[in-house]
Amino acid sequence: MKKLNRKFYCRNTVIVAKALLGKLLVHKVDNKKIAGRIVETEAYFGKGDPASHASRGVTPRNKVMFEKPGYAYVYFCYGFYNMFNVVTEKEGVPGAVLIRALEPVKGVDFMRKMRKTNDSFNLTNGPGKLTLALKIDLTKNKEDLTGNKLFIADDGKKKYFKIVSSKRIGINVAKDKLLRFYIKGNPFVSKMAKG
DNA sequence: GTACTGATACTCT
DNA sequence: GAGTATCAGTACT
Numbered sequence: 001m002k003k004l005n006r007k008f009y010c011r012n013t014v015i016v017a018k019a020l021l022g023k024l025l026v027h028k029v030d031n032k033k034i035a036g037r038i039v040e041t042e043a044y045f046g047k048g049d050p051a052s053h054a055s056r057g058v059t060p061r062n063k064v065m066f067e068k069p070g071y072a073y074v075y076f077c078y079g080f081y082n083m084f085n086v087v088t089e090k091e092g093v094p095g096a097v098l099i100r101a102l103e104p105v106k107g108v109d110f111m112r113k114m115r116k117t118n119d120s121f122n123l124t125n126g127p128g129k130l131t132l133a134l135k136i137d138l139t140k141n142k143e144d145l146t147g148n149k150l151f152i153a154d155d156g157k158k159k160y161f162k163i164v165s166s167k168r169i170g171i172n173v174a175k176d177k178l179l180r181f182y183i184k185g186n187p188f189v190s191k192m193a194k195g
Numbered sequence: 196g197t198a199c200t201g202a203t204a205c206t207c208t
Numbered sequence: 209g210a211g212t213a214t215c216a217g218t219a220c221t
Contacts (some may be wrong), residue, residue, distance in 0.1 A: 020217050078202085078204085197219105199219080207210095
C-alpha cells in the first residue's frame with residue numbers, strides 16, 4: 001500500500017479530485033486502522049468560485065486552504081456535521097477537495113458503533129456521515145496527510161472504473177459547474193447525489 | 196416513491 | 209445576528 005505524497009496533492013484541484021477516487025482514506029484510532037475507499041469527491045477553488053469558503057479571501061477558518069497541499073481541512077457545518085477536505089494546489093493558491101462519500105473497507109464494526117446503525121450502506125455515504133464514522137472532527141483540522149495518523153493511500157486495487165462528473169450539491173451558487181466526481185455504479189455514493 | 200422541515204453551533208459581518 | 213460545502217424524520221402522493 002502506497003501512501004500518497006505531497007507531490008500528489010500539489011496539482012490542479014480537479015485533477016486531484018479525480019485522482020482521489022478509488023484511493024483509501026485511513027485513520028488510526030486507538031491503534032486500529034479505520035479505512036474507506038473514496039467513491040465521491042467535490043472540487044473547491046478560491047478566487048472565481050463563489051461556493052468556496054476561500055472565495056472571499058483568507059479568514060482564520062479557511063487559512064489552511066491557502067497553505068501547503070496535503071493537509072486536512074475540517075469544517076464544521078450546520079451545527080452537527082464536520083466536512084473533511086484535502087488541501088490541494090501549491091502553497092499560496094487556495095484549493096481543496098471535499099470527500100463526500102466512502103466505501104467502508106476496514107474497521108466496519110467501529111464505523112457501525114460510531115454511526116449507531118447496522119446498515120453498512122448508510123455508514124459513510126455522505127460528507128457528514130463519513131466524518132462521524134471515521135471519528136474525524138475539528139481536532140483533525142490542519143492534520144498532515146503525509147503523516148501516520150490520518151492519510152490517503154493507494155492499494156492498487158480498483159484501478160479501472162468510470163468517473164462521472166456532475167453538479168455540486170447543497171450549495172446555491174455556481175451550480176452549473178461540473179465539479180463533483182464519483183465512481184459510476186458504486187452503491188456507496190451519497191444519497192443526495194443521486195438523481 | 197418524493198418534498199419539506201427542524202435541529203444545532205460555529206464563523207464571519 | 210445571519211448564514212451555513214448536512215441529515216433524519218415526517219408528511220404527503
